[in-house]
Amino acid sequence: MAASKSQGRYFGVFLVGSTVLCAGIAYVASGTGKLLLLVGAAILLGSLAGFLKIKALEGETALQPSPETMKWIGAVVAALGWVVTIGGLHFVDGNGGRIVIALLGIGVTLFGILYVLPAAFNKTAFWKKPAGTSARPGLTRMAGKVTMEQGFTPTPTAMESARMESAR
Amino acid sequence: MKAALRNNLLALCILALGLTVAGMAYAQTPAASAPPAAPPAPVPPATAELREAAAKAPTTADLQKGDPGGVITGTIGDVPAADAKAGVTLADAANQIGQNKVAINFVWTLVCGFLVMFMQAGFAMVESGLTRVKNANHTYMMNFFVYGCGLLAYWLIGFAIQMGGAAGNANLGGLNPLSAEHGISLFGKTWGLFGQTGYFLAGTSYDVGVMVIFLFQMVFMDTALTIVTGACAERWKFITFSVTSVIMGALTYPLYANWAWGGGWLSQLGTNLGLGKGYCDFAGSGVVHAVGGLTALAVCMIVGPRIGKFNRDGSANPIIGHDISAVLIGCFILAFGWFGFNPGSTLGASANGNLRIGTIAVATMLAGCTGTFGSILYMWITKGKPDASMAGNGLLAGLVAITAPSGFVSAPSAAIIGLVAGVLVCVSVAFIESVLKVDDPVGAISVHGTNGLWGVLSVGLFADGTSNYGGSWNGVTGNVTGLFYGDATQLAAQLVGISTLLGVVFTLSFAINMVLEYFIGHRVSAETELNGLDIPEMGQLGYPEFVFRPEPVLAAAA
Numbered sequence: 001m002a003a004s005k006s007q008g009r010y011f012g013v014f015l016v017g018s019t020v021l022c023a024g025i026a027y028v029a030s031g032t033g034k035l036l037l038l039v040g041a042a043i044l045l046g047s048l049a050g051f052l053k054i055k056a057l058e059g060e061t062a063l064q065p066s067p068e069t070m071k072w073i074g075a076v077v078a079a080l081g082w083v084v085t086i087g088g089l090h091f092v093d094g095n096g097g098r099i100v101i102a103l104l105g106i107g108v109t110l111f112g113i114l115y116v117l118p119a120a121f122n123k124t125a126f127w128k129k130p131a132g133t134s135a136r137p138g139l140t141r142m143a144g145k146v147t148m149e150q151g152f153t154p155t156p157t158a159m160e161s162a163r164m165e166s167a168r
Numbered sequence: 169m170k171a172a173l174r175n176n177l178l179a180l181c182i183l184a185l186g187l188t189v190a191g192m193a194y195a196q197t198p199a200a201s202a203p204p205a206a207p208p209a210p211v212p213p214a215t216a217e218l219r220e221a222a223a224k225a226p227t228t229a230d231l232q233k234g235d236p237g238g239v240i241t242g243t244i245g246d247v248p249a250a251d252a253k254a255g256v257t258l259a260d261a262a263n264q265i266g267q268n269k270v271a272i273n274f275v276w277t278l279v280c281g282f283l284v285m286f287m288q289a290g291f292a293m294v295e296s297g298l299t300r301v302k303n304a305n306h307t308y309m310m311n312f313f314v315y316g317c318g319l320l321a322y323w324l325i326g327f328a329i330q331m332g333g334a335a336g337n338a339n340l341g342g343l344n345p346l347s348a349e350h351g352i353s354l355f356g357k358t359w360g361l362f363g364q365t366g367y368f369l370a371g372t373s374y375d376v377g378v379m380v381i382f383l384f385q386m387v388f389m390d391t392a393l394t395i396v397t398g399a400c401a402e403r404w405k406f407i408t409f410s411v412t413s414v415i416m417g418a419l420t421y422p423l424y425a426n427w428a429w430g431g432g433w434l435s436q437l438g439t440n441l442g443l444g445k446g447y448c449d450f451a452g453s454g455v456v457h458a459v460g461g462l463t464a465l466a467v468c469m470i471v472g473p474r475i476g477k478f479n480r481d482g483s484a485n486p487i488i489g490h491d492i493s494a495v496l497i498g499c500f501i502l503a504f505g506w507f508g509f510n511p512g513s514t515l516g517a518s519a520n521g522n523l524r525i526g527t528i529a530v531a532t533m534l535a536g537c538t539g540t541f542g543s544i545l546y547m548w549i550t551k552g553k554p555d556a557s558m559a560g561n562g563l564l565a566g567l568v569a570i571t572a573p574s575g576f577v578s579a580p581s582a583a584i585i586g587l588v589a590g591v592l593v594c595v596s597v598a599f600i601e602s603v604l605k606v607d608d609p610v611g612a613i614s615v616h617g618t619n620g621l622w623g624v625l626s627v628g629l630f631a632d633g634t635s636n637y638g639g640s641w642n643g644v645t646g647n648v649t650g651l652f653y654g655d656a657t658q659l660a661a662q663l664v665g666i667s668t669l670l671g672v673v674f675t676l677s678f679a680i681n682m683v684l685e686y687f688i689g690h691r692v693s694a695e696t697e698l699n700g701l702d703i704p705e706m707g708q709l710g711y712p713e714f715v716f717r718p719e720p721v722l723a724a725a726a
Contacts, residue, residue: 002696002704007407014411015320018418022324026367051407051688059693062403063472075678082671085664089441090355095657098443102663109670113465117678118604121469125605127482 004057010050017043064124074116081109214258218244222255273339273516274376276525277384280512284387287505288315288394293498294564295398296710298489298557298610302700303402304710310397310406314413318390321417325367326389327382330422332363334430337641339516340380345372349431357440359433362426384512385429388456389421391509395460398610399468400690402487403475403697406705408688412467415680421459424673428455429641434668437661438644444658446642447665448631450528451513453572453623458669461617465606466678471690473607475697484601487609492556499560503536506567510574514637524575524635531574532567535586539566542590558594561611565593565619572623576631576648585626589619621666626650628659 021040027033088101122128226240235241247264249256292311299307318326333349335342348364366373369382393413400409427434428449438446449455478484489495510532511525543562547555566586570577573585596614600606606613633649649655684690691697696704703709 002692003406003706011407011410015414018321018414019324022367022418025325026328026370048687051411052686055687055689058689059695061472061689061691062475062694062697063691071682075675075682078678079671079675082667082675085667085671089664095443095660098660099656099663102660102667105667106663106670109667109674113670113674114604117469118606121472122605125478125482127478127480 004054006050006054006057010047010054013043013050014047017041017045017047064126066121066124070120070123071117074112074120077112077116078109079112081105081107081112084108218256218258218261269516269518270339270341270377272518273522274380276517277340277380277512277515280508281384281387283505283508284384284391284512285505287387287391287502287509288312290498290501290505291391291394291398293494293501294560295394295401295498295610295612297491297494297498298398299401300487300700301490301711301714302702302709304490304702305706305708306406306701306710307397307401308710309706310401310404310409311394313406313410314393314397315390317410317413318393318417319386321414322386322389322422323369323382324418326418326422327369327385328364328366329362329419330389330425330430331381331385332365332430333360333426333432334363334381336431337381337515339514339519339522341377343375343377343381345375345378346381349426351433357436359436359440360426360431361433362423363430381515384515385425388452388509389417389425391452392421392456392460392463393417395457395612395616396464396467399464399608399612400471401609402701403692404467404471405688405690405692406701408684408690411688412681412684415684416463416677420463420673420677420680421455423676424459424669425455427668428665434661434665435642437664438642442657443661443664444628444655445636445644445646445648445661447661448576448627448637448642448648448658449572449624449665450575450627450637451510451571453568453570453620454665454669456620457568457571457616458620458624458666459673461613461615461620462669462674463677464608465600465613465617466674467681467690468606468608468613470678470681470685473605474609475694477607478605482605489557489609495557495560499563503563503567506532506536506571509567510571513575521636524637527579528574530579531577531582532570534579534582535566535570535574535589536563537566538583538586539563539569539590539593542566542587542592543594544590546591546594557611558597561593561597561615562590564615565589568616568619569623569626571620573627573630575637576627576635576650578630578632578634581626581630581632585623585630589622592618592622621669624662624665624669625659628662631655631658 017040019040020036020043024033024035024037024040028037082105085102085105088098088105092098092101221244225243225245230240244256247256247260249260251257288311292308295311296304296307331343331346333346335344335347337343346363346365349360350362350364351358351360353359365371366378366382369378393416396413396416397404397409426432428447429435433440434447436446437443474487476485477487507529511528514522514525514528516522517525540559540563543558543565544554547553547558566589569585569589569592570582574582577585593611593614596618597608597611600608600613608614627648627650629650629652631648631650632653633647633655636647649658651659681690692701692705700709
């Protein structure tokens with residue numbers, strides 16, 4: 001569908017809802033503020049419902065469905081690392097200990113971001129499937145079987161060549 | 169008749185006499201009751217000098233003759249006096265000095281903000297130049313519209329969240345209306361979470377100083393937002409980009425910026441826990457660049473790689489940008505704008521310590537220079553060619569990395585930080601593409617995310633203890649000193665900041681955009697992507713007179 005009048009309309013509703021919501025937050029101590037908060041939230045939800053309604057009109061994307069639960073687990077692991085760091089500030093007194101705990105927390109977070117999440121998103125990537133097999137074979141052909149390097153890509157730069165070499 | 173006239177005249181004379189006597193009596197009464205006049209107070213020497221200077225000041229006639237040498241313009245005659253009859257007093261002169269200080273700082277901060285605003289043009293050129301012709305209009309439009317989306321959201325609520333409790337900066341007159349920070353009590357200490365004044369810039373925040381800090385902080389926020397557009401270029405739905413930009417300008421960016429710059433809990437690590445001078449991020453390697461880069465990583469994962477980026481064996485294909493000249497000119501525009509970014513973050517040129525702006529500007533130049541050398545030499549030595557796009561990214565990486573430490577480090581340290589950043593960006597680009605399989609067309613995640621984190625870390629290593637930016641703003645006495653100069657506690661504070669960027673900012677961005685993925689969807693359809701986003705998403709081509717070669721996949725589909 002690409003960009004459309006419906007998108008523009010619901011984006012306008014989204015902006016109106018955001019403005020009213022913010023006005024409600026600004027004056028939340030008053031009755032009017034609370035009312036604006038509720039009205040703004042309702043308008044925002046309405047815009048999201050509108051977006052959801054027209055989402056089905058979009059054409060098929062090149063993305064394959066991937067495990068949603070694993071993605072959220074990755075996000076939770078990332079957040080958990082921060083909890084470790086903050087916990088270390090409270091439970092450890094010495095500066096050296098706090099540095100170690102902070103590094104540990106960063107490590108946990110990086111595990112979530114650099115390992116769990118990519119694994120989740122790439123679990124169903126077309127390069128992990130045998131050639132010609134896919135839940136959506138049409139897209140597989142478009143996204144993977146025929147690629148740009150087949151006579152349509154200019155000579156790669158040194159950086160691009162390096163990337164290809166390292167990938168191999 | 170004559171008798172009546174005579175009587176009237178007599179009455180008038182009596183009345184006039186009475187009035188005269190009464191008036192004289194009334195006039196004499198206060199004088200009679202007033203105490204004896206005090207002897208004139210002695211004129212203070214300074215005031216005497218002011219009067220003497222006023223007497224010697226050029227007259228209007230002198231000024232009418234013109235002042236080609238500029239030697240008689242700007243004298244005591246230009247100092248406004250509270251009482252014109254009394255002339256300029258010492259109090260008048262002191263007030264004018266104070267206003268001059270604030271005025272200089274206002275102008276400095278505003279002009280630097282204007283420079284940062286111009287960086288949007290640089291970002292637009294870099295990002296569009298690194299993408300294909302068929303997506304040029306779409307990429308330029310994202311860079312254009314992100315300014316409006318961010319500004320609107322920041323005006324509505326973002327500024328209040330970030331700076332609503334940031335009162336106390338003497339450079340800009342105190343910013344006293346911004347005095348409400350919401351905090352929580354944890355572990356026996358109070359920690360700031362978000363500001364609560366400044367919504368819509370209305371009410372008490374209708375203040376000259378508040379307007380200056382709003383403009384300056386707003387353009388910083390917009391820089392963070394525009395980082396994401398490059399990483400997700402060539403397959404991102406314009407509507408989803410618009411919505412997520414509004415949310416980022418309203419919530420994600422301001423929240424972390426409050427914690428670091430607005431009196432929030434990261435800035436209180438020094439006062440509450442004795443960790444150095446609190447988290448110090450002078451101009452935003454973490455607040456601006458890492459926030460933008462990590463958000464870009466989160467959205468890039470969700471939106472997925474472009475069609476044709478990866479092969480069936482998992483290897484990556486090069487997808488060459490359409491205009492390397494735009495890329496390199498854009499990089500120069502960004503480097504120019506960075507002189508607003510870093511030196512401008514003093515928020516003043518006139519006050520204690522603000523003359524460090526020269527040092528900061530030189531550190532910025534040097535890090536950009538060595539960053540370029542780092543990336544060019546890395547590519548040249550290891551791959552055989554001094555790659556142009558990576559040279560540009562090396563320049564930007566050096567600038568990103570020096571952004572946080574620029575207020576705290578010496579010139580040699582700046583050069584080292586930039587050099588490391590230049591190499592780091594090359595390694596990071598290859599890692600993100602080849603190992604993570606994340607498609608970042610412009611290298612934004614590596615330039616801003618990776619090197620933003622490196623910049624935050626480098627404060628804890630290289631700060632040389634000669635500057636108290638950050639420290640004084642965070643309520644801690646003493647200068648900011650890193651590990652290499654004897655203070656490991658500052659390193660701990662910086663690590664907590666890095667952990668927060670990764671664990672909170674990334675996760676929050678990821679969660680928000682996963683919700684948007686459900687409701688709106690980030691990715692354009694495969695057909696749109698293959699045809700180019702210019703026509704389906706924007707309605708017109710960026711370069712309508714260009715002749716396009718057919719996409720191979722379309723040919724195959726046909």
